[in-house]
Amino acid sequence: MSQTIHCDVAVIGSGTAGLAAERAARKNGASTLLIDPDFNGTTCALVGCMPSKLLIAAAKEAARINNAALFGIEVESVRIDGRAVLNRVRRERERFAALTRKSINKLPEKVTIRARARFAGPNRLVLSDGRKVQARTIVIATGSAPVLPTHFAALGDAALTSDTVFELEDLPRRLAVIGSGAIGLELAQAFAHLGVEVAVFDKGERMARLRCPRVHANLRDVLEQDLALHLGVDVSPETTERGVRLRWSGSSSGSAEFDKVLVAVGRKPQLDGLDLEEAQLELNDQGIPVHDRETMRCGESAIFLAGDAAADFSLLHEASHDGAIAGRNAAAYPAPIPIKRNTALSITFTDPPLATIGAAEKDGAVTGTAEFDDQGRARVDGVNKGSLTLYAAAPDGRLIGADLFAPAGEHLAHLLAWSIQDGKTATELLTMPVYHPTIEEGLKQALRTICAATPIDLPNDQDAGTPAGA
Known part of the structure; x- marks a missing residue:
């Protein structure tokens, strides 16, 4: 037995x-x-x-x-x-x-x-x-x-996943990336910065589940400086003597040859x-x-x-x-204890980093945006690109979420996630000390917009503001 x-x-x-x-x-x-x-x-x-x-x-x-x-x-x-x-x-x-x-x-x-x-x-x-x-x-x-769909699995060693891509002996000359989620975007841009000719394909029109069109537009503009981006397309692969040929159709159409195909359509x-x-x-x-x-x-x-x-x-x-x-x-067991979950936080390590935090929709929600193309510290460091959108609940301007594609984005994302989980309002954040010149100052533009849309005024004029670009 x-x-x-x-x-x-x-x-x-x-x-x-x-x-x-x-x-x-x-x-x-x-x-x-x-x-x-x-x-x-x-x-x-x-x-x-x-x-x-x-x-x-x-x-x-x-x-x-x-x-x-x-x-x-x-x-x-x-x-x-x-x-x-x-x-x-x-x-x-x-x-x-x-x-x-x-x-x-x-x-x-x-x-x-x-x-x-x-x-x-x-x-x-x-x-x-x-x-x-x-x-x-x-x-x-x-x-x-x-996930490795059958038509990509048929490519054999020419098809890579996030489980096999790091086994490459050398960088490919041309790489196709299927999928524009976190894994696809991170690796696509990284390979591009290492001199690989990269093209990204996705049947969807929105990358990385971003909710804000403005932030998404900034993301697209930056990525297209490094790689080719084909959204809203269906892709058909076939092997060739030199690698893989992809044909795509939808919002655009065409064909191209690649040495390898990284399939990043999810897990x-x-x-x-x-x-x-x-x-x-x-x-x-x-x-x-x-x-x-x-x-x-x-x-x-x-x-x-x-x-x-x-x-x-x-x-x-x-x-x-x-x-x-x-x-x-x-x-x-049998008496489990419910635990309140932390504020949702997802960071994609593109350059600059991309993040989605918390919720975007709530009855009476208001938004505030900030651009980083002329933000003081970002410009000093030569990383002045990207944008940020904050979501807040009316009537008090309590923060509920954010989408951002911004310099020091992983640090801004943590600051915002902690503030959301702690129930902070835009007014309360504006009364917090912020050193000059720092990337964190870039939040003020978005926070002020939220305050202007809610009936809560800043106490004692504590936020004198920092001039744009200073």
């Missing part, structure tokens, strides 16, 4: 969400198991956040050098060594992944099980090594994988092979268990969902928060 292991909480998957779930459950007194076939490290360390930022860092340095003439500095004989760039990406990536594996190795030995798991009932798992697990509660944290939860039907869960139209975002509980079951497997937000900080919520509530 096969061995049956008993525990309070079994976690399937050792990525960011799974690690957070196991840690939270054990911290709350539960006996835990962490089940994974590989324990290789997280998506972020291996194929996501870190390798992409390593490539972007190289691209940013190349762009900075190429912009040196603006400051009266002439740089000659610049050569980009593609092999060296990608070797550093892989070398540093392995270091980050090793640190993750090191933290996994520090877990109690009885916690980790190297195997694949599938459901044999709402509280039972069967492992690929023949053993069984009986758990009071189960957390599904199996992550996601890139899908890795739920195949779990035998979810045995778990008796209600699934949505995409086959994902229906769950409550405030508890991560699937219906009234003893099963919880976390991270990319939940398909809510494929972001590391959301996966970590999901895992913490799911793990704590799995330990607290």
